[in-house]
Amino acid sequence: MTHRPVDARIESGGPEDEEGTGEYAPPKDFKEAMARWATGVSIVAARDPDDGRVHATTVGSVGGVSADPPRVIFSLGSGAQVLPFLREGRTLVVNILSARQRRLASVYTDPYPVGPSPFPEAGPPVIPGSHVIVTCRVERIIPVNGSHLILAGVAEARTSDDEAGPLIYYHRAYRELT
Numbered sequence: 001m002t003h004r005p006v007d008a009r010i011e012s013g014g015p016e017d018e019e020g021t022g023e024y025a026p027p028k029d030f031k032e033a034m035a036r037w038a039t040g041v042s043i044v045a046a047r048d049p050d051d052g053r054v055h056a057t058t059v060g061s062v063g064g065v066s067a068d069p070p071r072v073i074f075s076l077g078s079g080a081q082v083l084p085f086l087r088e089g090r091t092l093v094v095n096i097l098s099a100r101q102r103r104l105a106s107v108y109t110d111p112y113p114v115g116p117s118p119f120p121e122a123g124p125p126v127i128p129g130s131h132v133i134v135t136c137r138v139e140r141i142i143p144v145n146g147s148h149l150i151l152a153g154v155a156e157a158r159t160s161d162d163e164a165g166p167l168i169y170y171h172r173a174y175r176e177l178t
Contacts (some may be wrong), residue, residue, distance in 0.1 A: 015134055033064050035170075035171050035172050036170075036171060037170075038061070038168050038169070038170040038175075039061070039168070039169050039170070040062065040096055040097075040131075040166050040167065040168060040169075041058065041059075041060055041096075041097045041099060041105045041166075041167040041168065041169050041174065042058070042059045042060070042062045042095060042097060043056050043057065043058055043059070043094075043095045043104060043105070043127060044057055044059045044062075044074060044076075044082065044086075044092055044093070044094055044095075045082070045092065045093050045095060045119065045124065045125035045126075045127075046057060046082060046086050046090060046091065046092045046093070047085070047091075047124070047125050048084040048085055049085075049090070052121075052122070054117065054119040054125040055081060055082045055084075055085045056082060056108050056119075056125065057076065057081065057082045057109075057111075057115075058105050058106075058108040058109045059074050059075075059076065059094075060169050061074050061075045062074040062094055062096070063117075064077050065152065069085045069154055069155075070154065070155035071139070071152055071153065071154055072094060072134060072136060072152070072153050072154065072155055073150055073151065073152045073153075074080070074094070074150075074151055075144070075149065075150050075151070076148065076149050076151065077147065077148055077149075078143075078146065078147055078148060078149055081112075082112045083149070084143070086138055086141070086151060087138060087141075088138050088139065088140065088141060089137065089138060090137070090138050090153075091124060091135060091136070091137055091138075091156075092136050092137075092138060092153060093124050093125050093126050093129040093133060093134070093135050093136070093137075094133070094134040094135075094136060094153075095125075095126060095133055096115055096130055096131045096132040096133070096134070096166065097127070097130055097131060097132040097166070097167040098129055098130055098131040098161060098163045098164030098165060098167060099131075099164065099166065099167050099168075099169060099176035099177070100129065100164060100167065101127070101129060101130065102167060102174045104118060104127065105174060106174075107166060125130045126159075129161060129164060130161065130162050130164070130167045131160065131161060131165065131167070132158065132159070132160045132161075132166075133158065133159045133160070134155050134156075134158050135153060135155070135157040135158075136153030136155050136156060136157050137153060137154050137156055138151060138152075138153050139152045139153055139154050140152040143149050164175050
């Protein structure tokens with residue numbers, strides 16, 4: 001395997017750059033830069049208040065905003081199947097996956113996941129064996145450029161499995177800490 005140094009700079013597009021407008025980094029350069037950013041892998045889940053079914057999606061953009069009050073944020077594309085169930089005031093669960101849950105991460109990138117549900121039949125949609133589980137109340141939903149939404153939630157509970165290391169996504173692949 002050949003290793004090459006990562007150029008941390010993102011060059012701005014200019015008139016000579018066919019992919020850029022000169023106003024911001026060309027999308028291909030930005031995507032490559034973000035692929036070099038290691039992130040945890042989470043499944044955000046919410047229960048339909050009408051029929052109790054769980055709707056979930058894999059998310060790599062979860063972050064902490066503040067400790068007092070404890071807030072988390074994450075982003076979703078505006079077409080995400082889970083969005084109708086993530087309304088202000090509703091409960092959601094951020095299941096930060098463990099390294100042994102790689103298969104689940106892939107399953108929930110699909111809008112119509114196939115296979116047995118990892119969620120309990122009732123109660124918060126937690127995934128047993130997750131590295132960390134944060135139960136939140138959706139506080140705010142912020143549209144961004146028509147294509148994405150940023151969701152902010154107030155953390156109401158947290159549990160963790162200290163024996164299960166986190167699942168990491170880096171350079172377009174799932175990885176684990178060793």
